[in-house]
Amino acid sequence: MAKTKRILKWQRDPEGMRLRILEAAKQEFAAHGLAGARVDRIAAKAGANKRMLYYHVGNKENLYLAVLEGAYEKIRAEERGLDLEHLDPPEAIKRLIEFTWNYFLRNPEFLALLNTENLQRARHLKRSTKVKSLHSPFVEMIRTVVTRGVESGDFQVAVDPVQLYISIAALAFFYLSNSATLSVIFGRDLLSQQAKQERLDHMVGLVLAALTGKSFAIFGRNKPARLRVPLPQTV
Amino acid sequence: MAKTKRILKWQRDPEGMRLRILEAAKQEFAAHGLAGARVDRIAAKAGANKRMLYYHVGNKENLYLAVLEGAYEKIRAEERGLDLEHLDPPEAIKRLIEFTWNYFLRNPEFLALLNTENLQRARHLKRSTKVKSLHSPFVEMIRTVVTRGVESGDFQVAVDPVQLYISIAALAFFYLSNSATLSVIFGRDLLSQQAKQERLDHMVGLVLAALTGKSFAIFGRNKPARLRVPLPQTV
DNA sequence: ACAGTATTTATCCAGCGGGTTAATTTCTTG
DNA sequence: CAAGAAATTAACCCGCTGGATAAATACTGT
Incomplete structure (x- = not known):
């Protein structure tokens, strides 16, 4: 009880997160090009924090290449x-x-x-x-x-x-x-x-x-x- | 004599300036897209000052449309x-x-x-x-x-x-x-x-x-x- | 020569945007 | 259950960029 009664603020899901980031990035890069894409928008669209992009994929250019x-x-x-x-x-x-x-x-x-x-x-x-x-x-x-x-x-x-x-x-x-x-x-x-x-x-x-x-x-x-x-x- | 002996710092050439700006802008927009284009680079390439772009064509988007x-x-x-x-x-x-x-x-x-x-x-x-x-x-x-x-x-x-x-x-x-x-x-x-x-x-x-x-x-x-x-x- | 206008210059600035730091929470494992 | 590792969050940094301001210089008509 004491173990699980606390409400979790968030759950871990590295693979899912990575997928959502890549999907959001695909949309963003496709819609605005490389220079026009906004890292914040990608993070928001992925339901993530901006820091996550860097944690999972590296920088903007790596993200673009992955897409x-x-x-x-x-x-x-x-x-x-x-x-x-x-x-x-x-x-x-x-x-x-x-x-x-x-x-x-x-x-x-x-x-x-x-x-x-x-x-x-x-x-x-x-x-x-x-x-x-x-x-x-x-x-x-x-x-x-x-x-x-x-x-x-x-x-x-x-x-x-x-x-x-x-x-x-x-x-x-x-x-x-x-x-x-x-x-x-x-x-x-x-x-x-x-x-x-x-x-x-x-x-x-x-x-x-x-x-x-x-x-x-x-x-x-x-x-x-x-x-x-x-x-x-x-x- | 007295009239012309002074060294001119620059000469007016509005039409030429406009053409050089448009040509430089064309190169820049073609090379980097709209978002990737840099107004300063256009100015430099045109042998002009950044302020000239705004004087002659308006803002970045107007410049792009003109190109x-x-x-x-x-x-x-x-x-x-x-x-x-x-x-x-x-x-x-x-x-x-x-x-x-x-x-x-x-x-x-x-x-x-x-x-x-x-x-x-x-x-x-x-x-x-x-x-x-x-x-x-x-x-x-x-x-x-x-x-x-x-x-x-x-x-x-x-x-x-x-x-x-x-x-x-x-x-x-x-x-x-x-x-x-x-x-x-x-x-x-x-x-x-x-x-x-x-x-x-x-x-x-x-x-x-x-x-x-x-x-x-x-x-x-x-x-x-x-x-x-x-x-x-x-x- | 002089006054007024058109063109060009140098400089500044507010906000945006990519990237970073450090703290917080969840998971794993012995 | 303790403790370290993995994942996530919040807040901040600072260089760059488009745009604005005001002053300086060249041209024009009288």
């Missing part, structure tokens, strides 16, 4: 979960594009973190041994899919898998990462349900048309009728 | 200088891609500024009347080129010009903007002369193959031999 490494680990893990090797080549490429698109949609902080790190010219990434060992499984996957596609006659030409990987990422990444400025420039909401569906159709159509030589429109997921009207609303 | 507006004005001006309407459709698209690629290569600060502004969810762009009136001439240009291409039989399908514009920008923008992290991930220098040439060939090939249905490789600028070897260096 970045976590982000790469997460996407690589999900990428590994996808096995597309057994699909026929065009279908595999389509799935790959859809996965990339949906991952970026589900994890907008990932885009912001990458942009932030590129603003730093990958200064932190370079000193990370962890990230360098995380090869994307997609490059090898694309290589075998493309090879199979060429052999089966589905594809016209054997593209460099790295180039294709970058291009697929680019089509999705740029659209989402720059949706704010693009929406202002074009005066339309690029993140509406319809706009997103149109973008996905466009990306799949573009890449598969390039690979197969067959017409664009047939790859649209649904409502391909939209694509038959080439004179859309004024811009 | 952003200048960046958009500059690219729009160069875009207008290109008239592609008279070229045959595939050639016009190729030129468009080359221009975009080269502009980004020549103006890396532009990429960084856009990323910075997107991190702010276009907060500043939204309050700029100037930028909103700066429509890119490329969208209308693409629309007519695509229409002509479809009519002449060069192109398979009439794409939405906005989607195509975004895709072309994406292929170049992402590669260059993210070259730092991508170079670490892939363990190769994506900015070497050869890598840049390969990227340009790939982009032109991808887009034109998609539009025309013809094979990828034929659009390469030179050394198309590279593309015939589909099993490149290990990644």
